[in-house]
Amino acid sequence: MSTPTPFPGPVKAMGSAVHYPQLRAALDKALGLVQHKREVILGELPSVEEARQRLSDVRRYGVDNAGALLQQFEAQLQDGGVTVHWAADSEDAAAVLLEIAKRRQITTSVFAKSMLAEELELEHTLRATGVEVFQTDLGERVVQLAGQRPSHITAPCLHMSAAMIGQLFHDKLGIPYTEDAVQLTMAAREDLRQAFFAAGLGVTGANLGIAESGTIVLVENEGNIRMATLMPPVLVTFMGIEKVVPDLESAHTVLNLLAKNATGQRLPGYVSFLTPDWPGDGQPIERHVVMVDAGRTAIYNDGAQRSLLWCIRCGACQNVCPVYGRVGGHAYGHAYSGPIGACLAPLLSPGPDTEKLPFASSLCGACGEVCPAKIPLPRHLLHLRAAKVARRRGTPLMERLGFRIWRFFMQSLFAYKLSLFFHRLGQALVPGLVHAIAGRLGWHSRRRIPKVGKSFRALWKKGRRPQ
Numbered sequence: 001m002s003t004p005t006p007f008p009g010p011v012k013a014m015g016s017a018v019h020y021p022q023l024r025a026a027l028d029k030a031l032g033l034v035q036h037k038r039e040v041i042l043g044e045l046p047s048v049e050e051a052r053q054r055l056s057d058v059r060r061y062g063v064d065n066a067g068a069l070l071q072q073f074e075a076q077l078q079d080g081g082v083t084v085h086w087a088a089d090s091e092d093a094a095a096v097l098l099e100i101a102k103r104r105q106i107t108t109s110v111f112a113k114s115m116l117a118e119e120l121e122l123e124h125t126l127r128a129t130g131v132e133v134f135q136t137d138l139g140e141r142v143v144q145l146a147g148q149r150p151s152h153i154t155a156p157c158l159h160m161s162a163a164m165i166g167q168l169f170h171d172k173l174g175i176p177y178t179e180d181a182v183q184l185t186m187a188a189r190e191d192l193r194q195a196f197f198a199a200g201l202g203v204t205g206a207n208l209g210i211a212e213s214g215t216i217v218l219v220e221n222e223g224n225i226r227m228a229t230l231m232p233p234v235l236v237t238f239m240g241i242e243k244v245v246p247d248l249e250s251a252h253t254v255l256n257l258l259a260k261n262a263t264g265q266r267l268p269g270y271v272s273f274l275t276p277d278w279p280g281d282g283q284p285i286e287r288h289v290v291m292v293d294a295g296r297t298a299i300y301n302d303g304a305q306r307s308l309l310w311c312i313r314c315g316a317c318q319n320v321c322p323v324y325g326r327v328g329g330h331a332y333g334h335a336y337s338g339p340i341g342a343c344l345a346p347l348l349s350p351g352p353d354t355e356k357l358p359f360a361s362s363l364c365g366a367c368g369e370v371c372p373a374k375i376p377l378p379r380h381l382l383h384l385r386a387a388k389v390a391r392r393r394g395t396p397l398m399e400r401l402g403f404r405i406w407r408f409f410m411q412s413l414f415a416y417k418l419s420l421f422f423h424r425l426g427q428a429l430v431p432g433l434v435h436a437i438a439g440r441l442g443w444h445s446r447r448r449i450p451k452v453g454k455s456f457r458a459l460w461k462k463g464r465r466p467q
């Protein structure tokens with residue numbers, strides 16, 4: 001049994017993640033596996049493209065008609081006795097949760113996996129008032145115990161190896177160190193079972209809201225959401241306003257591709273349909289649904305960005321992204337990471353930290369090719385880059401100057417040849433000079449500038465004139 005090296009904890013800076021071989025190894029292994037499973041399972045479909053187009057059409061319709069559909073959804077929920085709240089931002093959402101927790105004198109709560117709850121930092125909000133919060137998804141529980149946030153949309157602890165989790169459970173849950181997945185799962189189950197019994201409040205997200213019936217759709221693999229929605233006497237569901245679809249058939253279209261793209265499964269382990277008259281576990285349940293905007297209306301109103309709201313949070317774009325694969329999710333510093341995070345974060349949480357994220361992409365286009373909702377992610381990345389450049393905010397003078405000079409040399413053949421001549425000359429006369437200059441600018445601290453050889457034109461000419 002190998003002894004794990006302590007995991008460094010949350011990786012904050014985009015560049016720093018590349019220094020952790022453990023993180024890289026865990027990411028390589030997990031992403032390779034999930035991509036393989038996805039390809040195999042999608043191969044069973046008669047036409048992947050047709051399925052993607054149907055899903056894209058459903059999401060486009062839901063988003064374009066969200067106003068009317070949300071009204072219908074709200075009316076259905078209220079008819080069933082569910083209290084509906086509207087939250088313009090994270091403060092509103094937190095206020096709803098805190099009011100309910102205070103009124104019902106909640107001391108313990110169970111959270112089902114929810115990226116929206118992560119985005120709104122609801123766990124932190126509730127814990128700050130003294131309410132105990134248990135994340136009940138296994139991966140979420142692991143990162144909660146590690147004091148981290150999820151590093152992937154569907155696989156929160158994808159960045160951690162079994163050894164890291166074994167050490168974590170040994171430290172936090174007091175079990176003997178093991179890397180055995182079954183033993184680790186049983187330990188988490190034992191730990192969480194008591195929380196389910198004690199919880200006075202369940203908090204969930206929503207994969208979809210069906211307007212015609214007021215049904216909340218929840219997807220999971222572990223059964224924890226079933227328990228979080230059945231056992232506590234109070235249930236609060238947070239749903240992004242973009243998640244509404246008109247009917248059950250539309251929900252089926254989404255469900256058909258969600259698990260296939262997320263985890264390479266034909267269907268998720270559990271799909272729960274919470275109708276407005278959801279009974280709870282033998283006792284009357286107090287139900288609330290909080291419809292959250294938090295920047296979504298602004299994205300909707302910006303026609304060029306609207307298709308980002310079609311996202312079904314499958315994580316497939318993260319799995320194929322070469323940048324995500326090198327740095328992991330924490331490096332993005334936001335609830336959402338990978339290509340979809342690089343697009344959503346600057347719009348949902350504008351600021352100097354997030355506006356850099358669209359540049360964290362090689363623009364290889366793989367994300368756009370796998371996205372089951374056919375969101376043109378590379379186009380969004382370019383749009384956000386252009387918007388940042390147009391604002392000029394935070395682009396250093398030297399960088400702008402550098403690119404102007406570069407453009408000059410690239411646009412003139414004479415200047416280009418001249419630059420190569422001096423580069424070669426510099427490398428020959430003072431080896432290491434160019435590297436030292438680039439190093440001072442912060443570049444090439446981890447790689448050497450290759451020696452400039454003969455130009456393509458020179459080689460081509462040589463090839464045309466055999467000796």
Ligand code: SF4
Nearest residue numbers: 311312314315317371
């Ligand atoms: S952008 Fe597309 S691939 Fe990425 S999480 Fe959303 S639906 Fe999945």
